[in-house]
Amino acid sequence: MIITCPHCQTKYQVTYEAIGSAGRKVQCAYCQRAWQQEPVVPEAPPAPADEMFDAMAEDGLDEALVTEERAVAAELARRLAIEQEQARPETQKSAGEVDPAVIRKRQKAFLRRQSALIAHLPLARLRRAARVAGVLILCVLIGALYFGRVQLVERVPSLAGLYAGLGLGVNVVGLDFSNVTAQRALRDGKEMLIVSAQIVGLTADPVGVPPVVVTLLGPNGAAIYEWSVTPSVRDLMAGERSSFDTQLALPPGEAERMRLSFAAAAPQPGRAASPPSRSVPISSADQTNPEHP
Structure with missing residues (x-):
């Protein structure tokens, strides 16, 4: 059945x-x-x-x-x-035929998951906070070194060379020169060197004006002749100017440039002994005033 x-x-x-x-x-x-x-x-x-x-x-x-x-x-x-x-996918039919791109993709995904887990650990957050604090402290330190360089050089004069090497001149005197000229001329048959300039105040507080040193430089930049001039004004502050003139009879013929600087013999209290200076070429009267003989 x-x-x-x-x-x-x-x-x-x-x-x-x-x-x-x-x-x-x-x-x-x-x-x-x-x-x-x-x-x-x-x-x-x-x-x-x-x-x-x-x-x-x-x-x-x-x-x-x-x-x-x-x-x-x-x-x-x-x-x-x-x-x-x-x-079963073709890339996984045998261990020897696994696609390398699939392996790399899985490794990247694993690393992302691992990084995400580590980022939430307390130690990782502490390291991130320390890095942020370090960057902020570094920025504040750089800003203080840049904007407070005058005060730093006043307290530590040796830092003036460091700033000069970085291309950041530091004027700790509080004064500077402008409209500087040096001209050869004939007066009463004698050759004269006429130097004129203006002294400019840079600080909000009055700064005593020291003597001005006039230096004549030769072709190689070496000093040939030097003398000092006492300005007529005693002190200057920001925005104030004082003009001065000086003359030298029979200047050295090999002098090519003239340099003005403030005397460092009696610097202001707390200030460095490296005053600013200005150097200009010495011109002749026939170059600036062609109508004169």
Whole structure:
């Protein structure tokens, strides 16, 4: 006789004696589901060829079902392996064929996650705060060294050379020269060197004006002749100016330039002894006033 699984419609050929007249519970080897099989009455008497099934007992049916179950399980395992192989990406089918771009992408993602975790640690926040504080302190220090360089050089005169090397001249005297001229001229048949300039105040507080030193320089820049002039004004403050003139009879003929500087013999209290200076070439009267002989 033939029985059919009501769940998956799989058919099995068994003997009538295996089911019996009262029926029995059987399990499908394909879908693994059980059902109560009722006895099936044969429509015709069994043929002689069916006598070979007369001796098949219930144990034989169980063995046939187990064998069928194993075959179905093997087929299912084979189909599952094929589906998994088809679903796996081409870049991961074998360890030797992994795409390097996939590895780099995973490494970058891992590093990003690791950095994000580390950034939230207390020690990382402390390091960031220390770096920010260090940058702010450095900016304040640079600003103080730049804008307060005059006060620093006043207290530490040796820093004047450091600032000069950086191209930041420091005028600690509080005075400067402007409109400086040096001109050769003839007066009463004598050659004269006429020097004129203005002294300018730079500070808000009055600054005492020291003597002005006039130095004549040769072709190689060496000093040839020098004298001092005492200005008529005693002190100057920001915005104030004082003019002065001086003359030298029969100046050295090899003098090419003239330099003005403040005397360092008696510097102001707390100020450095390196005064500012101005150097100009010595011109002739016929160059500035062509109408004069």
